[in-house]
Amino acid sequence: MDSSRRQLLKGSVALAAAGIAAGFSPLREGVQASVESASSSANQTNEAIGRRRLGSLEVSSLGLGVQNMSRTYQTTIPHRPEMIDIIRTAFDRGVTFYDTAEAYGPHEVERILGEGVAPFRDQVVIASKFGWNIDLETGERQPGLNSRPEHIKLAVEGMLQRLRTDRIDLLYQHRVDPEVPIEDVAGAVQDLMDEGKVLHWGLSEMGLDTLRRAHAALPVAAVQNEYSMLWRGPEEEVIPLCAELGIGFVPWSPLGVQFLTGAIDENTRFAEGDIRKIEPRFSPENLPHNMALVQLVKDWAERKDATLAQIALSWLMAQAPWIVPIPGTTQMAHMLQNIGAEEVSFSADELQELNTALDQITIRGERLPPAVLAFSGVEAPLP
Numbered sequence: 001m002d003s004s005r006r007q008l009l010k011g012s013v014a015l016a017a018a019g020i021a022a023g024f025s026p027l028r029e030g031v032q033a034s035v036e037s038a039s040s041s042a043n044q045t046n047e048a049i050g051r052r053r054l055g056s057l058e059v060s061s062l063g064l065g066v067q068n069m070s071r072t073y074q075t076t077i078p079h080r081p082e083m084i085d086i087i088r089t090a091f092d093r094g095v096t097f098y099d100t101a102e103a104y105g106p107h108e109v110e111r112i113l114g115e116g117v118a119p120f121r122d123q124v125v126i127a128s129k130f131g132w133n134i135d136l137e138t139g140e141r142q143p144g145l146n147s148r149p150e151h152i153k154l155a156v157e158g159m160l161q162r163l164r165t166d167r168i169d170l171l172y173q174h175r176v177d178p179e180v181p182i183e184d185v186a187g188a189v190q191d192l193m194d195e196g197k198v199l200h201w202g203l204s205e206m207g208l209d210t211l212r213r214a215h216a217a218l219p220v221a222a223v224q225n226e227y228s229m230l231w232r233g234p235e236e237e238v239i240p241l242c243a244e245l246g247i248g249f250v251p252w253s254p255l256g257v258q259f260l261t262g263a264i265d266e267n268t269r270f271a272e273g274d275i276r277k278i279e280p281r282f283s284p285e286n287l288p289h290n291m292a293l294v295q296l297v298k299d300w301a302e303r304k305d306a307t308l309a310q311i312a313l314s315w316l317m318a319q320a321p322w323i324v325p326i327p328g329t330t331q332m333a334h335m336l337q338n339i340g341a342e343e344v345s346f347s348a349d350e351l352q353e354l355n356t357a358l359d360q361i362t363i364r365g366e367r368l369p370p371a372v373l374a375f376s377g378v379e380a381p382l383p
């Protein structure tokens with residue numbers, strides 16, 4: 001372990017311990033962003049943005065989520081050459097962390113990302129995910145999950161082909177399979193690591209005990225959970241556990257699936273097929289109440305001379321130096337705006353003020369429909 005990482009982990013564990021001892025969450029107490037910007041890798045010739053660590057893995061302090069690059073929430077199909085251009089321009093601007101999954105498309109988004117990063121593949125970190133029950137050949141979705149070790153290994157072979165690479169830098173289990181002990185999953189990932197096909201691993205939306213067991217079986221680099229000003233659930237237990245174990249945290253839907261950008265208002269209605277149509281927090285009954293959060297973000301955007309999306313992202317990055325958001329976009333202008341979030345910073349007092357205001361806003365309605373939420377927080381069976 002290099003000394004900068006040791007310092008960072010020491011800092012986060014101490015921070016968490018201090019918070020627990022004092023009976024408050026360090027995340028809400030104005031921890032100023034201390035972006036680990038010093039250590040850009042030597043082969044990095046592109047315009048540098050900061051670097052952060054997820055466990056032992058170094059990434060840009062903001063990543064790019066490419067989930068929608070084969071669709072949008074509005075069900076139109078993005079222009080593929082433009083998606084490639086966004087991926088490459090992001091790299092030119094310093095992004096080295098790309099987040100995909102076999103489930104996106106399914107399969108198609110990995111192909112788009114593989115083509116996009118091909119010219120500079122060795123300089124970036126590719127994260128992908130297995131775990132949904134997806135036909136290995138056709139990409140057809142079947143019901144439920146599949147983390148059986150032999151299936152994981154075949155799924156990774158497919159990923160390597162689609163991503164045009166010989167290794168996945170960060171491989172997540174997308175959701176915990178209630179049929180498969182996490183130790184067996186770790187064993188499969190370890191085998192893939194032994195072959196050099198996987199470099200780091202992570203979990204997404206797992207139960208807490210499962211995370212502990214997974215980390216004991218094979219050190220986990222990162223947890224990927226929904227986290228934003230709109231959904232702060234991970235602050236209670238998941239993020240403190242990551243701090244305790246020295247695991248990085250990657251917030252998915254960091255822009256609150258667009259809510260925090262100001263693009264949604266109380267009159268917004270979502271198209272058929274857009275998951276937000278069935279998310280209770282965006283129902284016609286709950287939206288007007290929840291707009292109080294957008295107003296708060298707007299006020300801060302004005303105050304900091306930033307956009308709403310930049311406030312949402314910089315707030316996340318200010319929570320801990322090992323938090324790396326992966327905003328998703330299919331628009332060049334949005335990608336460029338989002339990476340500008342790194343230039344927005346909060347003083348400890350400002351962060352405290354913002355967090356106090358946030359604490360006073362209650363979001364009405366669950367974050368996901370019950371059938372989807374049922375896959376979160378699941379514990380894997382014991383071996």
Ligand SMILES: NC(=O)c1ccc[n+]([C@@H]2O[C@H](COP(=O)([O-])OP(=O)(O)OC[C@H]3O[C@@H](n4cnc5c(N)ncnc54)[C@H](OP(=O)(O)O)[C@@H]3O)[C@@H](O)[C@H]2O)c1
Binds near residue numbers: 253256261
């Ligand atoms: N592990 C998991 O289970 C899981 C679940 C969901 C997502 N993810 C990952 O997280 C990534 C991001 O999540 P997400 O895409 O669901 O949500 P998000 O990043 O919170 O929001 C994406 C939405 O915001 C819009 N947007 C982005 N930047 C904007 C800007 N500056 N101004 C206005 N609108 C903007 C996008 O539309 P445009 O395309 O028009 O910009 C899109 O509608 C995904 O790509 C995926 O990699 C993981």
